[in-house]
Every structure is written in structure tokens, then in C-alpha cells.
Amino acid sequence: MDKDEIRRALLRLSHQILEKNREIEDLVVVGIHRRGVTLAERISKMMEEIKGKKLPTATLDITLYRDDLTRIAYQPVVRNTNILFPIDDKKVVLVDDVLYTGRTVRAAIDALIDFGRPKKIELAVLIDRGHRELPIRADYVGKNIPTSSEEMVEVRVEELDGTDEVLILKRT
Amino acid sequence: MIFKRKDLLGMEELSKEEILFILKTAESFREVLERPIKKVPTLRGKTVVNLFFEPSTRTRMSFELAEKRLNADVLNFSTSNSSVIKGETLLDTARNILAMKVDCLVLRHPTPGAPHLLAKKLPVSVINAGDGAHEHPTQALLDLYTIRERKGGVEGLKIVIIGDIAHSRVARSNIWALQKLGAEVRVCAPPTLIPPLIEKMGVKVFYSQEDALKEVDIVMMLRIQKERQNTGLLPSLSEYIELFSLTEERLNLAKPDALIMHPGPVNRGIELPAKLADGKRSVILNQVTNGVAVRMAVLYLLLGKS
Numbered sequence: 224m225d226k227d228e229i230r231r232a233l234l235r236l237s238h239q240i241l242e243k244n245r246e247i248e249d250l251v252v253v254g255i256h257r258r259g260v261t262l263a264e265r266i267s268k269m270m271e272e273i274k275g276k277k278l279p280t281a282t283l284d285i286t287l288y289r290d291d292l293t294r295i296a297y298q299p300v301v302r303n304t305n306i307l308f309p310i311d312d313k314k315v316v317l318v319d320d321v322l323y324t325g326r327t328v329r330a331a332i333d334a335l336i337d338f339g340r341p342k343k344i345e346l347a348v349l350i351d352r353g354h355r356e357l358p359i360r361a362d363y364v365g366k367n368i369p370t371s372s373e374e375m376v377e378v379r380v381e382e383l384d385g386t387d388e389v390l391i392l393k394r395t
Numbered sequence: 396m397i398f399k400r401k402d403l404l405g406m407e408e409l410s411k412e413e414i415l416f417i418l419k420t421a422e423s424f425r426e427v428l429e430r431p432i433k434k435v436p437t438l439r440g441k442t443v444v445n446l447f448f449e450p451s452t453r454t455r456m457s458f459e460l461a462e463k464r465l466n467a468d469v470l471n472f473s474t475s476n477s478s479v480i481k482g483e484t485l486l487d488t489a490r491n492i493l494a495m496k497v498d499c500l501v502l503r504h505p506t507p508g509a510p511h512l513l514a515k516k517l518p519v520s521v522i523n524a525g526d527g528a529h530e531h532p533t534q535a536l537l538d539l540y541t542i543r544e545r546k547g548g549v550e551g552l553k554i555v556i557i558g559d560i561a562h563s564r565v566a567r568s569n570i571w572a573l574q575k576l577g578a579e580v581r582v583c584a585p586p587t588l589i590p591p592l593i594e595k596m597g598v599k600v601f602y603s604q605e606d607a608l609k610e611v612d613i614v615m616m617l618r619i620q621k622e623r624q625n626t627g628l629l630p631s632l633s634e635y636i637e638l639f640s641l642t643e644e645r646l647n648l649a650k651p652d653a654l655i656m657h658p659g660p661v662n663r664g665i666e667l668p669a670k671l672a673d674g675k676r677s678v679i680l681n682q683v684t685n686g687v688a689v690r691m692a693v694l695y696l697l698l699g700k701s
Contacts, residue, residue, distance in 0.1 A: 284423065287435040287465075287695075297397045298699035301423040301692075337432040
């Protein structure tokens, strides 16, 4: 996917979110570190342009909720979680770049619930590449990309990587 | 950066990069402490033993809380009700505890180097929670965290440590840590409480508080151990108070935004008057809060991997 395709996919996601959530009073957007945070900011901005109202946007780091800490050689860097508003009774749209095994989303849901009791949690992803290991699905998908497990899907964003693109790479 | 250490034994052995990495990680844990549910599942299934061969309230509670906030199982051990009185050696005590399958020992011991011995002999992580007059690394880390939080950084700051430098592990750990991060460190005490050759650590020695306080950014007071009064090191407590207790007048010699720190427990009216301990320049209770976050970061970095 190139820059323009990514932009159109995110715009479509934003419209879909707003179509399903006509009342945006209690809608909040939470991005999962790191690429999900960037995408959440963009989606939030697009929805603001459509609706003329700024939506509360937050960042979530799932490291402390991972299920594989006892299986990896070195601990991952813990990044900042920044949820500055109460999420009780809110509709939370969780945003990530790629949906794969579903384990990150599981961790994110557990983390969110430690912050309060949202009315509802929805999931928006730029890419769904399949291979789920948990009973999790996305509510909004930018693009479905069937992959083999030997492949890697890499999402690059301008803010962090200097360019907007989605690449499918062979695992080396 | 990847933090590769098995143990946290002291500030002397840590690099500047490692110190900054621990402090950065602690910021994320500081946020966890502000959540409605102040607990994360990170160390689920890990067991930590707090082995305290010396009395402690703050440090032991802080470690225990940090461990519980990370979901580790916690065992507390103190000398008064253990087999140590029956003559068991430190290494035997530790090996017996390890035989029960634990992952980490947090050790406070009156003998300098005791945690280093356990770290060398045992396969599990060892955290030094104070070894004699040698080191108390998590105290130095929480002090650095508090200074950075308030001052934005440590580089270029002037810091004076006042009190019983000779018997203080807090002083030693802080001298190493603060210098690595680029601060100028002064120590100030009566000559009997300044250890010989301390200048070799790169600090400036002052015997008068008035000189030591000039233009400093941080005033770090140490507890005067009243039990040492009869050892001849202090002619009298009232003389010490007269010459070395922090007063508002003396504090005026420091920078106008200078902060007061103290590792606790505070002897009100000896190291400083209650008015200053509770005043707006005191960050003593912030230090205590940050201590939990810093210890969570250390536990995560040592145990949050296979």
C-alpha cells in the first residue's frame, strides 16, 4: 500500500466508525503503541474534520500485559500509557496497525479494563493479515491481506519511519 | 538499549546509559501508580523474597508494594523470627529459600558485599536493598528520579549531602550516581563523620554548612543515627544541631528554588525543623512515592524475561 491508499483506507475507517456510532458524545479513540498511536491520531483528526468536534484520544502500552514475557530473552521497552480521561461508560475505539494473532488486542483489552468499565470496546485496524490464535475480530478493517506465516507485514508511517507504506516481507 | 544484568548491586557498577534507562522505565510505572487499579499482571508467576537482616519500614514496604503491584508472589523474611538465630549462615539461608523455587532475592544486610556474594553464588536475581555502609542503589535511583522530575535533569546541578557521610550507604550510592549524571556533589559534616579519602570519590568536602549551601540546587539531609551519640563521634547532639541542622536562614544561602530531600526516617528538630520538612520546598514524600515506581522498574528489568 502506498501513501494515498493508506490515507483512503483510514478515511474509510473513520466514516465507518462514525456511521456505526452516530452519537459521538461518548466516543474515545485509543491507539496501541507504537504505530497504532500514530494511526489513532490520524483517524481522530479525520473524524474531527468530518464532525467538527475533537474526540478524546489516548495512547496505550501493552507491554506489562503481554503473555510471552516468560518466553522472550530480553524484556521489551515499556512506553507511556497516557489515558487522561475516565473511560467508564465510554465507547472506546481501539486502534492498531496490524491484526495478526490477536494477542496484542487481548492484552490491550485487559489493560483498558484496568482503567475503568467502558460501555463498549471496538477494534479498528489498518491491516488484517489473518492467523488468529484467539477468538478476536476487528470491527473496522482498512484492508484484508491474506498472508503466510513466513511473511511479515510491516506498516511504516511518516511520523516514525519517514514514509507512509505497507510492505510484505519474507521472514529471514 | 537492552538491560542485560541479572542483579542490581550498586550504583558504582552501572553506566550512565543503564541509569537513564531504569529512570525512563520508571516513568511508565509511575503512571501505573496513578491508575484506579494500581496493579499490572507483568510478574505473574514470579516469586520474590524480601530478606531483611536489618530493621526497615520504608524500604521493605516499598519493595513489597512494588512486587505486589507487579503481581509477583511475595515472601517476607526478617531476622528476629528466623533460623538465623539458630546459627544458619547467609548462604545456607538463601540456598534453602531458593530450594523452594523463588526467582529473586531482595537483600538488606549489615555486611557490605553480602548481596554481591549471593549474586555470585546463586542463579537468581539479587537486589541490594542496603549493605552496611556500602550501597543502597534503589534509594539513589529514587533520588535521581525525584530530582529529574522537579529539575528536568541532573547535569550541571550542585548538590550537597549533609550529615553522617561516614556511615551512610545512601551517601555513597548517591555520590556515584549523581556524578555519573553530571552533577557537582558536595558533602558536609563534622570531621568525625567524614570518611578518610572521600575526596578520591570526586566530591568537595565542607565542614561548615554556610559554605556548603552556597548556590546549591538540592540539599540532601541524612539521618543522624542517634545510637551513635555515645561512640564519641559527636560531642553532643545539641552541638550538632547548632552547627549542622538546616535552618531557614541557612537555606537562604542556597538557590531560591533549592529542594530539600531526606531518605528518612526524619529526626524532626535534629537534621531539620518540622517547618522545613513539611514546607513547600521539601520533596521528602515525593521521594517515597517515586520509590515504588523505581523499584517496579528494577524488578521488571531484572525479572520480565525468561
